Amino acid sequence: MYKVFDVAEIRKDFPILHQTIHGKPLVYFDNAATTQKPQSVIQALSDYYNEINANIHRGIHTLAERATAEYEATREISRQFINASSTEEIIFTRGTTEGINLVAATFGKSLKAGDEVLVTTMEHHSNIVPWQMLCEEKGATLKPIPINDAGEVILEEYEKLLSEKTKIVAIVYVSNSLGTINPVKQMIDMAHQHGATVLIDGAQASAHLEINVQDLDCDFYVFSSHKLYGPTGVGVLYGKKALLEAMPPYQGGGEMIKDVSFTRTTYNELPYKFEAGTPNIADTVAFKKALEYINEIGKPVISEYEHELLTYATESLQEINGLRIVGTAKEKISIVSFIVKGIHHQDIGIILDTQGIAVRTGHHCTQPLMNRFEIPGTSRASFAMYNTKEEIDKLVKGLHKVIKMFA
Template identity: 60%
Template structure:
């Protein structure tokens, strides 16, 4: 069991007031808050070892390089990657997805097929559309149902020898649906297709085991799991990373450069051109340590209880509808109230200190499917409480009364 008061004391921002009210932060799906240990680690880097990495013989450069590469080892162990060089530092999930999509431009030919799901964030749709336009490949969509779950029988029917890559999120950012990715990976591999998993919304809630999943690529961001913004990881199987060409050219990613020919560095540096977000990469390791110290079993239990409590309380409000009612869900609730625009609800409850997200959540195809302009999304983290949920519910009731 978590000592929730101790946990909350570790997050400085949670003690502040917004519009004169105690902050209730339910926008964790957009970004999580940061514990003091992460904030301190950022300052420590710049105060004590700020230097460029991999390039210097001087002491500070070696200290920075060691800290950066130790962070890579931490992340390798966290996701259970077989090889250290399968762990690439990126600026976030979007960067990782674009890196893979760009690489597949050298692999796909006209008539090949790319499968995405109806539940995807725009960042896992647009790069594949761009890829298909460039290569003549065909984008196909795995449909969803009214519960916000993927229709797996339709997915199985879409798979064929033409399918070259399947790209799907682990957890939907808009609805909270947890997709059956292990089964989907197995089915894709049976037809020879690669699989990329967008894990941005999964890593705050669970530890992905990439060896057990057998995915070919797994991308995620650091800022949603208590780490700094501008950080992320792309895991890729060694065999696939060796097949793909570099995403960017520049320093760090080369072995030798002449005006006649350039040879590329070995993995992982082949995909890490230029000076990276050194502080961010190091502190992402700090955030991973922190999340593991809290314990993912504890995190899941706390968030399961929050989800159940919020669902029950919100459904008691007349005219309120929840979107995303699948059997397997993370701690995300998207909802609307009949006749009221989600933006109006969000604006009013912000005045009462409640931070939620309103809009389409970069998932316009989902909103189009439900024929709505957007939703109010409350996304919970392990540092949230049932008392905060009660405050949100009362704020929503008040907003409804004002707007009705």
């Protein structure tokens, strides 16, 4: 773990940051969409294909054994990263979205007509649509948990929604649009008191907060590699062992079976029961390097620095006339969404891009949330460990230029 956080040294590890866009040094503020990759992750991908490439679990030759060992090493470090009790509880997926869909399609089979699923108003579409599809199929009802004007869950309203009809509560740990950190530990306990099963969407939280699934006592937790400085196309589903064992397989095929005949098939043990077919081996192997990189620096050190960036950006942006920050929760990660009076968010994004500044614009896959605030979308600046206050100054300068152009 680093004793002193040195952002200049950190930046040296990320090759993509050292380029120009439209003749300007790149300022990358779209980290909530995907993070950039350190050289160690990029090198791991190259090394895998140069030195190891083989299918896993099935071969007895040396390359197959090496590939399997590297793949399973990622499972173990993923277990440690969220403090799961066993690697049997770590299922590799293509990402957070597939993890949620897996739970909805398997555990969700137990839903009956009249049952209820609760989500928050700030959910990503990936944590709304799978439950909508399930509810339509089962005759169940999807109910949103209200939020206040700051973008915080109203716990009193959540309590009112909970009942014996509540079977699943699926809630985002951290909002990708607002940066709000939800009180998920409390919300999990409240749901369990009513006998509900809880899934936590940890896509945004996992890069910024210490995650301990045993302490949270969540039933399922999902997150993605690419939000954690790792490759795209890899994710993790954590589930309590008893639940995973009781759930039917998600897909059929190789690897998820023990024995196959034309009359009967028996399924493999956890976690392989849910990992049909040849997986995304190289990216999963490289994901280990991303988690090692985070662990080496230390999540507390990263979080402290990112909070400094959030505070600095919030104070700087609030000084711009006509700009309003959307999402002012007391507990936030390093995301600032904003609107500027009289200027469409897409125009803001386009003009900032000409200055080399990458921000996200639109509804951020949270249309119901935007409807709650009665806006079509926002501009979103999201910060990672390799961003600097000087880059935030460039964002402020760029926004002044945008406003001047539309004056």
